[in-house]
Structure formats: C-alpha cells, structure tokens
Amino acid sequence: MFERIDGMRTIEFGTPGASREKLVNLILHGQKRATAGLLIGDYESEGEPIEHVGELLAIVDNDVKHVGTMKVTRVEVLRFADVPDELALAEAEGDMNAADFRASHLAYWTRVGESVTDDTLIVTVYFDLLPEITRS
Incomplete structure (x- = not known):
C-alpha cells in the first residue's frame, strides 16, 4: 500500500529520477x-x-514530497488494445493517438519487466489538478 500524506493516498508517476520529474512537471x-x-x-x-x-x-516528487493534489474525475479499466486516442492526448507524454500510446507504453512496461498483450487490463485515471493546493 502507498503511504498517506494529509490523509490522502500518494501517487507516484513513472519511475524515480528524470521520468518522474518530467511527468510531475507536466501535471503541475x-x-x-x-x-x-x-x-x-x-x-x-x-x-x-x-x-x-x-x-x-497527493502527487509526490522524487523525494516523496507532496507537490500537488489531484482530484480523480474518471476511472476506466480497459484492454490494452482498446485504449482510446483521448487517453493518449490527455496523458500529454507525446503520444498523438492510441497506436502511439500502445507503442510507447509497451516499450516502457517491457523495460520495467512487465508482460503486456492486447488483452492486458489497464486502469486509466483522468484527473484535475487542484491549483489552490499545489505546493512548490
């Protein structure tokens, strides 16, 4: 289980290091x-x-410092093959459509030791950043 900060579950993006720093900056x-x-x-x-x-x-950075708070607006569990273009664009990681998303995420998950097929279930989470709680 992830730790809690201010009563909220924490959420970490990407892997520690440059990947996490980039993703957190995109959110903030x-x-x-x-x-x-x-x-x-x-x-x-x-x-x-x-x-x-x-x-x-609670969005955390590489030092597990609370840098922002997000509110979940939508959650879906989908087959990897069924990811929509909308998700690729909302992730803002450079993927322009679902095919790009599948290629980049397959490469990432394979690199970190996960086995992914078209039938692998993924959890998609859409969210809003709460700017009044954003921390520097």
Whole structure:
C-alpha cells in the first residue's frame, strides 16, 4: 500500500529520477490530465485499490514530497488494445493517438519487466489538478 500524506493516498508517476520529474512537471504545468497503470502489475500486486471518482491524491516528487493534489474525475479499466486516442492526448507524454500510446507504453512496461498483450487490463485515471493546493 502507498503511504498517506494529509490523509490522502500518494501517487507516484513513472519511475524515480528524470521520468518522474518530467511527468510531475507536466501535471503541475497543466498539461498532463490522465495516467494509466497495469491492473495486475500496478494495483493487484501492490495491494492497492483502484482510484475512484472524487478521490483526492497527493502527487509526490522524487523525494516523496507532496507537490500537488489531484482530484480523480474518471476511472476506466480497459484492454490494452482498446485504449482510446483521448487517453493518449490527455496523458500529454507525446503520444498523438492510441497506436502511439500502445507503442510507447509497451516499450516502457517491457523495460520495467512487465508482460503486456492486447488483452492486458489497464486502469486509466483522468484527473484535475487542484491549483489552490499545489505546493512548490
């Protein structure tokens, strides 16, 4: 289970280091509005429940410092093959459509040791940054 800050679950983006720094900056600058994780690899294996609409999550940086708060606006569990273009664009990681998303995320998940097929279930989380709680 992830730790809690100010009563909220924390959420970490990407892997520690430059990847996490880039993703957190995209969020804090209003570009990144969605994320995706593997149902088995990121949730079930860590004993972490799926986010729910309305949930507030503490965004943490590489030092596990609370740098912002996000509010979950939509959650879907989809087959990897069924990811929509909308998610690719909302993630703001450079993917312009679902095919780009699948290629880049397959490469990432393979690099970190996960096995992904068209039928692999992923959790997609759309969110809003709460600017009044953003921390510097």
